[in-house]
Amino acid sequence: MEMAVTRTNILSDLDLRRWVKEKRGLAKSDGGGLTFTVSPAGTASWVLRYRAGGRAVELTLGRYPDLTLSAARRFAAEKRVEVQQGRDPAAEKRKAKSRRDWTVRQLVEDYRTAVVPTLASSTQCSYGRNLKRIEAGLGAVKITKVEASDVVGLIERSGLGWVEANTLLIVQKAIFRRAAGKRLINVNPVLGVELSAIIGPRPKIRQRLMLTRDELAAVMHAQMSQENLLALRILLATGVRASELFQARKEHVHLDEARWHIPSSKTGTGMDIPLESIVVEWFEELGKLSTHSTYVLPTRAASRAERHGGDAHISKDSIREAIDYWLDLYSPPVRRFTPHDLRSTMKSHMRALGVNRDISEMCLNHKLPGVEGIYDQYTYYEERKQAYAVWGAFLVGLMSEPAL
Structure with missing residues (x-):
């Protein structure tokens, strides 16, 4: 120059x-x-x-x-x-x-390339769905022409439930915040938009369910495929999140040590879960059913595996859908529940079986409250192992009972 x-x-x-x-x-x-x-x-x-x-x-x-x-x-x-x-x-x-002449489609692509890869995998999925909705609804519009009414209109046309509509609003706010930060627009058009004013107040959060002893006995004998039943039992026996199970890789399940390592993620820190002998058996059975995959629960859809390079885990909704199908088809004496309800069920029954409250919380990979949670870095592995032994014995007892 x-x-x-x-x-x-x-x-x-x-x-x-x-x-x-x-x-x-x-x-x-x-x-x-x-x-x-x-x-x-x-x-x-x-x-x-x-x-x-x-x-x-x-x-x-x-x-x-x-x-x-x-x-x-x-x-x-x-x-x-x-x-x-x-x-x-x-x-x-x-x-x-x-x-400054960018369309919303170009802004979405910029966000998808620069920001989405830095997010947690679960967030990438939810943001990805809503970025596609934004592209479909506003893609051709110049970003300098987008107004709050366009943001509201997209949400209204989408016809989503409150939680997903809120995610759509959050993603719109995020991409236009990026545009404002890059000085492509002067003001974020999403600022001031309130979801409650568009589709009403947020519904009351559903209370977590604690299945009774009789309901648990029915669950342990649920009439569903072997893979789904084993997955359901493992969720109940370990108290892990459904995502931690369906994303689990075989390399992290050390059956010779009766230990399952769950890597850290957005939903929790990494932890080792001691496995009772019956849970080890369930993992071994799953392994025999999926010798071709690196996942404990591989997808059963060839198209999904192909989209992910030949190997993929089951979709996030598979276990929930299996539960719903069993409840609808066989009408067992069990209230409708979700995979996440199995966590609260395990915790509640552990407490009834005499397990210390803090230990039951740590079995769910919950942090201890307050200052204690900051300074106490002990994993309580042996204490959790004893708690799982008490809980596992209880479940084995239910399995020995005849199915309802």
Whole structure:
């Protein structure tokens, strides 16, 4: 980048006013590449001329008298510094202008490429679904033209439940926050939009269910496929989150040590779960049913495996759907429950069986409350192992009872 070294501050305000009044085309240098131009129609502008990459470049700084002589000189001085630093202000201006012309589809693609890979895997899935909704509903709209009414309209047209609609609102807010941060827009159009005003207040959070002893006996004998039944039993026996089981890889299940390692994730820190002998047997049975996969619970859909390079775990809804199918088809004497209810069920029964409250919480990979949770880094492995032994014996007793 080059700037010619010449005498500067040649022009005067009197000259500028006279030339504008004359309304004849001209170009007058103020030195240092700063040039005052007037079109035959009388439109006056400031242009900075310099060289970049061996070629002559012109950068329009602004119009006169909006940009005064003194302001034009200061602005030109700033741009000369950029040129001396090896930058090309004109090229950067063109890029900024092209970004301001982005459509929502381009903004979504930018967010998908730059931000989504940094999120937790579960968040990537939920954000990915809603980025597709945004593309479908607003993709062709220029980001500078998007208003709050467009954000509200997309949510209303989507017809989603409260939780998913809230995620859609959060994702819209995130992509336009990025646009504002990159100065592609001046104001985030999602600011001030309230979901409760669009689809009403959030429904009451469903209370977690504690299955009774009789209901648990029915669950242990549930009439479903072997894979689903074994998965259900393992969830109940270990108290893990459903996502931790369906994403589990065989390499993390050390059956010779009766130990299952769950890596850290957004939903919890990493931990080792001691496995009772009956749980080891269930994992061994699952292993025999999935010798071709690296996952404990591989997908049963060839299309899903193909989309993931030939190997994938079951979908996040598979276990819940298996439970619903069993309840609907066989009508067992069991209240409708979700995989997550098995965690609260295990905790409640552990307490009834005499397991210490803090130990039962740690079996669920919950942190201890307050300061104790910050400073107490002991994993309580042996104590949790004893708690699982008590719980496992209880479940084995239920299995020995005849199915209802």
